[in-house]
Amino acid sequence: MTTSKIVYTFTDEAPALATFSLLPVVSTFAKAAGIEVETSDISLAARVLASFPDRLKEDQRVPDALAELGELAKQPEANIIKLPNISASIPQLKACIKELQAQGYDLPEYPDEPSSEEEKAILEAYSKVLGSAVNPVLRQGNSDRRAPPAVKAYARKFPHSMGKWSKASRSHADYMRGGDFFSSEQSVTMEAAGDVRIEFVNKAGQVDVKKTLKMQEGEVLDSMFMSSKALDAFFERTLQECKEDGVMWSLHVKATMMKVSHPIVFGHAVRVFYREVFEKYGELFEELGVNPNNGMASVYDKIKTLPQSKQDEIEEAIHACYEHRPEMAMVDSVKGITNLHIPSDVIVDASMPAMIRNSGQMWGRDGKQKDTKAVMPESTYARIYQEMINFCRTNGAFDPTTMGSVPNVGLMAMKAEEYGSHDKTYEMKEDGVMRVVKADGTVLMQHNVEKGDIWRACQTKDAAIKDWVKLAVNRARQSNTTAIFWLDAERAHDRELRKKVEKYLQDHDTTGLDIRVMGYNRAIRTSMERMVRGKDTISVTGNVLRDYLTDLFPIMELGTSAKMLSIVPMLAGGGMYETGAGGSAPKHVQQVLQENYLRWDSLGEFLAIAVSLDELGQKTGNKHAQVLGKALDAATGKLLENNKSPSRKIGDIDNRGSHFYLTLYWAQELAAQKDDSELAARFAALAKTLTEKEQQIVAELNEVQGKPADLGGYYHVDLSKANAVMRPSATFNQALESVK
Numbered sequence: 001m002t003t004s005k006i007v008y009t010f011t012d013e014a015p016a017l018a019t020f021s022l023l024p025v026v027s028t029f030a031k032a033a034g035i036e037v038e039t040s041d042i043s044l045a046a047r048v049l050a051s052f053p054d055r056l057k058e059d060q061r062v063p064d065a066l067a068e069l070g071e072l073a074k075q076p077e078a079n080i081i082k083l084p085n086i087s088a089s090i091p092q093l094k095a096c097i098k099e100l101q102a103q104g105y106d107l108p109e110y111p112d113e114p115s116s117e118e119e120k121a122i123l124e125a126y127s128k129v130l131g132s133a134v135n136p137v138l139r140q141g142n143s144d145r146r147a148p149p150a151v152k153a154y155a156r157k158f159p160h161s162m163g164k165w166s167k168a169s170r171s172h173a174d175y176m177r178g179g180d181f182f183s184s185e186q187s188v189t190m191e192a193a194g195d196v197r198i199e200f201v202n203k204a205g206q207v208d209v210k211k212t213l214k215m216q217e218g219e220v221l222d223s224m225f226m227s228s229k230a231l232d233a234f235f236e237r238t239l240q241e242c243k244e245d246g247v248m249w250s251l252h253v254k255a256t257m258m259k260v261s262h263p264i265v266f267g268h269a270v271r272v273f274y275r276e277v278f279e280k281y282g283e284l285f286e287e288l289g290v291n292p293n294n295g296m297a298s299v300y301d302k303i304k305t306l307p308q309s310k311q312d313e314i315e316e317a318i319h320a321c322y323e324h325r326p327e328m329a330m331v332d333s334v335k336g337i338t339n340l341h342i343p344s345d346v347i348v349d350a351s352m353p354a355m356i357r358n359s360g361q362m363w364g365r366d367g368k369q370k371d372t373k374a375v376m377p378e379s380t381y382a383r384i385y386q387e388m389i390n391f392c393r394t395n396g397a398f399d400p401t402t403m404g405s406v407p408n409v410g411l412m413a414m415k416a417e418e419y420g421s422h423d424k425t426y427e428m429k430e431d432g433v434m435r436v437v438k439a440d441g442t443v444l445m446q447h448n449v450e451k452g453d454i455w456r457a458c459q460t461k462d463a464a465i466k467d468w469v470k471l472a473v474n475r476a477r478q479s480n481t482t483a484i485f486w487l488d489a490e491r492a493h494d495r496e497l498r499k500k501v502e503k504y505l506q507d508h509d510t511t512g513l514d515i516r517v518m519g520y521n522r523a524i525r526t527s528m529e530r531m532v533r534g535k536d537t538i539s540v541t542g543n544v545l546r547d548y549l550t551d552l553f554p555i556m557e558l559g560t561s562a563k564m565l566s567i568v569p570m571l572a573g574g575g576m577y578e579t580g581a582g583g584s585a586p587k588h589v590q591q592v593l594q595e596n597y598l599r600w601d602s603l604g605e606f607l608a609i610a611v612s613l614d615e616l617g618q619k620t621g622n623k624h625a626q627v628l629g630k631a632l633d634a635a636t637g638k639l640l641e642n643n644k645s646p647s648r649k650i651g652d653i654d655n656r657g658s659h660f661y662l663t664l665y666w667a668q669e670l671a672a673q674k675d676d677s678e679l680a681a682r683f684a685a686l687a688k689t690l691t692e693k694e695q696q697i698v699a700e701l702n703e704v705q706g707k708p709a710d711l712g713g714y715y716h717v718d719l720s721k722a723n724a725v726m727r728p729s730a731t732f733n734q735a736l737e738s739v740k
């Protein structure tokens, strides 16, 4: 039997905990097909540790698993199961460093304001770990995300709750009407390969070359900026309006994925909301190293060094702001954590759908739901949320039992669009001109900018676009579904893409297919109108809309994006199977710590593993793998039918219980199938044991609930402790071990 390999990532928070329980199951089954399941630790903690080998003792060092996996992703044999990981904000990164230091790892502090060369090098090393650092490296292909039929059927049978919409709802999205990235965007397509320079020219005419880019032929290059003055004025306007109208104020950005530009935007919101505090204590804050981009948590943290009386004075000034500012949405009203506390608490892709599902409301200081103004400065993508809000206000909440589906084909390969913008994003230090210049001196694009403005460039490679069009046509054909390319004629970048889409569509046989190109507003309206009639529509979008829509529609349709099948067919021929489309659910870990209950649903993992096995089987001719994959799909279907997913509250089965049922059904399916007698024989005993001992195992699993759990860490858990917590049934463990 040929041994082939599946790489299973070890990540963070809830999915990492779930891995302790699920991986032994997967390895046991895969082994029967001669497949080795290798883990690759790309958790935030491991990435931090891998950045400072020289400071660690021999036995503390870890390999740079992300770099290795990034290389594998470029090979045709790649078969990677990727679980969601933390895209760390600075506060999260600092907390991780602190935890590792306390565990005895000699890591340097995160230098907020590096002064020496050494500190600058440290900051650079940490910057590589910050924000969305994993996905752009591993996603060496475009994105295919959809709800499999069994999952959709489950949602129709057991619909999740949907908050009612009132026609009188005052909730809405608000965005800049000028001065933002949308209004300043310029875009060019490179006619030939060659270098271009990004440079700044100050008022005195001095030129500072920021970066030289090696451009490929046919590559699309964009540049744009957000005016800092316009941004501040916008925030002030939204606050005034909320105050006057008595509507709650909330901010929705993506400070994790847009790791350079959005924390700055978030910092502006903090400074405007607490204007008097920053005016009065600005200098002191500067001395203390307060960074509003890290949220109000940074203020509370840094003022701790001050005498108590000064701290009280500042806290009073903060409270005084609440007197004349509108009510702000809360992340945790019990603990008093506001929307402006930490930039990674409210992440737009998940927060806006949650709000729309929840009657368009968020939680106020008193813990009650309220209508809210959802502030999303960048108008490019914010408008789609207003369209959905309008739709729900007019037609009522969506009905999961009848609604159609909006799967997505997203452009993200080769760090397409915003993914590749981080090292080309600048906060201007003075007034002047930012320009993009060809080697021969031709100015391709330029903007007049002012101090504080945020300027950025994005690149999109021709090969990535070509592959994206191909994937869209394939999906439209395979699922016989209408596909809409969301490309806005108002946007410079999209105009370039429209030309390419028209051209590359001709490379494919599209007879009989319904493929359309529309601006965002029309695209979302059309998709929603079809959806309420039970029709499916593939959204074919750029990178940010890929991210937004693959939470937005699944959360309406399925209650969570965790149930999505999320595939990245890699350009080099390999495959990455992501689990779900959502995040790492930090709230779930808190529940484990408090009451040893993990409500994480590993359905995304089950779906991904089945596709991974099937693909591996097809590519290597491993028949056992295909049988395993098919049986897993059937087992997942049964699990859904029998409603054996984790429930939200203690008392019922949690993540561990659902893994037991998956194992039971998987073994039963294998034992019963007729395609592969070897596998049937091998799993017959396990199927029998688990069937007989169901009651006992479930009792053993559920017995541990209700008491606090000790994991020995948050970012870097103690392996044996986490193992003990996540595998509490001796009977189940023994049954698995007995499979030869």
Ligand SMILES: NC(=O)C1=CN([C@@H]2O[C@H](COP(=O)(O)OP(=O)(O)OC[C@H]3O[C@@H](n4cnc5c(N)ncnc54)[C@H](OP(=O)(O)O)[C@@H]3O)[C@@H](O)[C@H]2O)C=CC1
Binding pocket: 083, 084, 085, 086, 087, 088, 135, 256, 344, 345, 347, 350, 351, 560, 561, 562, 580, 581, 582, 583, 584, 585, 586, 587, 588, 599, 600, 601, 602, 604
């Ligand atoms: N692909 C990736 O690697 C991604 C990583 N992230 C990262 O994840 C973290 C959290 O992001 P956030 O925006 O809060 O998004 P999450 O998706 O983690 O959280 C939103 C909510 O969705 C529900 N949810 C998500 N996944 C599951 C699941 N498998 N089972 C059950 N419920 C689920 C939970 O609801 P409830 O609490 O009500 O149970 C959760 O609180 C951040 O660090 C972010 O950067 C985010 C998106 C993708």
Ligand SMILES: O=C(O)CCC(=O)C(=O)O
Binding pocket: 087, 131, 132, 133, 135, 136, 256, 257, 349, 546, 547, 550, 581, 582
């Ligand atoms: O890379 C990230 O930070 C998040 C990605 C994400 O949310 C997604 O791919 O849906």
Ligand SMILES: [Mg+2]
Binding pocket: 349, 547, 548, 550, 551, 581, 582
């Ligand atoms: Mg997302």
